[in-house]
Amino acid sequence: MKSDIDRWNKKYLNHEYSDYINPDPLLVENRSLLAQKGNALDLACGVCDNALFLAKLGNSSFAIDGSVTALCFGKRKAKANGLDLHGFVADLDSYPLPVAYFDVIVVFRYLNRDLIAPIRHALRSGGVLLYQTFNKRFLEQKPTFSEEYVLSDGELMRWFGNWHCIKTNDDAANQMTQSFWLGKKPNRGQYTF
Numbered sequence: 001m002k003s004d005i006d007r008w009n010k011k012y013l014n015h016e017y018s019d020y021i022n023p024d025p026l027l028v029e030n031r032s033l034l035a036q037k038g039n040a041l042d043l044a045c046g047v048c049d050n051a052l053f054l055a056k057l058g059n060s061s062f063a064i065d066g067s068v069t070a071l072c073f074g075k076r077k078a079k080a081n082g083l084d085l086h087g088f089v090a091d092l093d094s095y096p097l098p099v100a101y102f103d104v105i106v107v108f109r110y111l112n113r114d115l116i117a118p119i120r121h122a123l124r125s126g127g128v129l130l131y132q133t134f135n136k137r138f139l140e141q142k143p144t145f146s147e148e149y150v151l152s153d154g155e156l157m158r159w160f161g162n163w164h165c166i167k168t169n170d171d172a173a174n175q176m177t178q179s180f181w182l183g184k185k186p187n188r189g190q191y192t193f
Contacts, residue, residue, distance in 0.1 A: 019080040023053035038103030044110030048074025097122040132180035156181035
């Protein structure tokens with residue numbers, strides 16, 4: 001949506017640039033699962049820290065975001081670190097993801113329920129997905145945040161429940177403000193959509 005893209009471009013104009021790659025701690029913690037030496041996608045990538053970390057692990061790294069400003073920071077940081085980054089500016093409400101193209105997909109702090117099926121289809125059989133975003137407990141800290149962009153307990157498990165879950169905190173016992181699901185898409189023939 002154009003108004004969201006404009007808002008994010010304005011936000012990133014005030015971003016303090018650094019050559020330092022600062023990936024999400026959950027990504028770093030699970031790096032051994034994410035070094036696929038294949039195609040990796042950081043969806044709604046922001047300034048590309050996670051995409052660049054995936055590139056450092058040996059993946060061909062793709063970064064998609066609606067903010068041209070954020071991707072410019074990412075491309076600059078990639079060059080400073082001697083890394084290749086395939087960056088795409090796209091409205092994620094309408095951008096078609098390629099089918100069975102990625103070996104790794106990561107999504108951090110972004111929720112668009114209409115993208116769940118395309119994400120499922122974009123990951124190759126045996127590929128790894130790491131999805132982490134805000135849950136309903138986040139609203140206690142930020143009551144003005146839109147409920148549309150927070151997960152209910154178990155929502156990630158419902159989306160990816162027929163895949164192999166490696167680890168998750170997506171349940172009512174989780175008292176953190178973000179939920180995550182890390183797992184693998186089964187090889188063909190192991191499940192049905």
